[in-house]
Amino acid sequence: MKQKSPYIRYYYFVKWIADRHYPSMNDIIKLFEEMEIKITDRTFYRDRKALIDGYNMPITYCNVNKGYFIDDANDAHHETNRFLQLMQEMITASSVSGLFSENTKYLTYLEFENQPSSMFHNVFEEVLTATQKKQKIKFRYQSYVKNKSELYETKPLFLKQYQNRWYIIAEHNKTYKAFALERIQDLELTAKKFKADIDKVKQLFRNVVGLTNSDKQPVEKVVLRFHPSQKSYVQSVPIHRLQQQLADNETEFTIQLLVKPNFELKQQVLKYGSLVEVLQPKTLRQEVKQEHQKALKLYRENR
Numbered sequence: 127m128k129q130k131s132p133y134i135r136y137y138y139f140v141k142w143i144a145d146r147h148y149p150s151m152n153d154i155i156k157l158f159e160e161m162e163i164k165i166t167d168r169t170f171y172r173d174r175k176a177l178i179d180g181y182n183m184p185i186t187y188c189n190v191n192k193g194y195f196i197d198d199a200n201d202a203h204h205e206t207n208r209f210l211q212l213m214q215e216m217i218t219a220s221s222v223s224g225l226f227s228e229n230t231k232y233l234t235y236l237e238f239e240n241q242p243s244s245m246f247h248n249v250f251e252e253v254l255t256a257t258q259k260k261q262k263i264k265f266r267y268q269s270y271v272k273n274k275s276e277l278y279e280t281k282p283l284f285l286k287q288y289q290n291r292w293y294i295i296a297e298h299n300k301t302y303k304a305f306a307l308e309r310i311q312d313l314e315l316t317a318k319k320f321k322a323d324i325d326k327v328k329q330l331f332r333n334v335v336g337l338t339n340s341d342k343q344p345v346e347k348v349v350l351r352f353h354p355s356q357k358s359y360v361q362s363v364p365i366h367r368l369q370q371q372l373a374d375n376e377t378e379f380t381i382q383l384l385v386k387p388n389f390e391l392k393q394q395v396l397k398y399g400s401l402v403e404v405l406q407p408k409t410l411r412q413e414v415k416q417e418h419q420k421a422l423k424l425y426r427e428n429r
Contacts, residue, residue, distance in 0.1 A: 131220040135165065135173055137213035140183060140196070144206045148193025181209060207367065249307050252315060253294050256282045262318040263296075266311040275311060281320045283327050288336050288390075295327070295337075302327065304337035335366050335383075336390025348383040348391070349405040356401050365394050380405070392417070 142149055142157055151170050158165050177183040186197035196206060256263045263282050268275035280296035293304040333345045352360055357379040366383045373380035387410045395402055395414055404411040
């Protein structure tokens with residue numbers, strides 16, 4: 127494999143340690159050799175140090191088991207998955223960048239999913255800086271549903287990606303709101319500092335699909351029964367990172383989620399059409415049923 131960046135090594139380094147039972151340095155080096163990536167002991171220790179120092183990955187050696195593991199008791203699976211997602215993005219970006227440096231005609235063979243929005247790289251950087259320095263920000267914001275923009279002053283907490291869009295989760299008037307970066311205008315970092323427990327806020331979004339999080343909405347057990355043809359897709363593109371499999375046979379693929387039934391969850395369910403049935407809770411089942419009835423009425427009417 128032609129290696130152009132360390133991100134490929136970082137990705138598999140962490141993935142193998144997360145997936146396997148205390149792999150040793152020699153185990154990991156052999157796995158790289160199977161991928162035709164040659165690394166030395168020195169490279170191994172250098173990469174481990176880079177992952178610990180640069181990405182805060184707690185890769186620890188266990189003297190008892192004579193191998194490495196990820197020593198993170200606080201939702202380790204989630205943190206590891208977030209890192210692996212980041213590395214996948216970095217590998218893709220690095221690959222595309224390398225190809226374009228050789229030949230710009232590669233653009234012919236790339237098709238992007240969406241039309242480019244007004245780029246927000248400056249907003250991204252400034253908002254990320256504000257979150258790290260815990261500085262309040264002021265900006266004008268025009269939501270997707272309102273015709274005019276409004277002025278906000280918020281406490282920026284963390285950035286969250288959802289459906290190929292970046293949002294800043296911020297505290298505003300003692301509630302948490304999500305603002306799409308591409309809709310932010312006239313951004314200003316103020317001199318006002320704030321204190322916040324970011325991990326505590328993230329926990330509030332732990333059982334949320336997407337961005338809508340209401341304190342009044344309780345976490346419920348959601349059971350979805352899919353047509354078996356959807357199994358591979360639902361597994362590779364999960365509705366929620368903590369979804370659990372309940373049944374897998376020739377007639378159904380059923381999963382369970384412990385989440386707050388919100389707008390985004392309903393959107394995710396509706397996109398599967400007749401290929402999914404909501405079994406629980408009754409309220410969500412009824413809401414999805416009503417949406418299908420409304421859609422059926424549209425098609426029954428003569429237009």
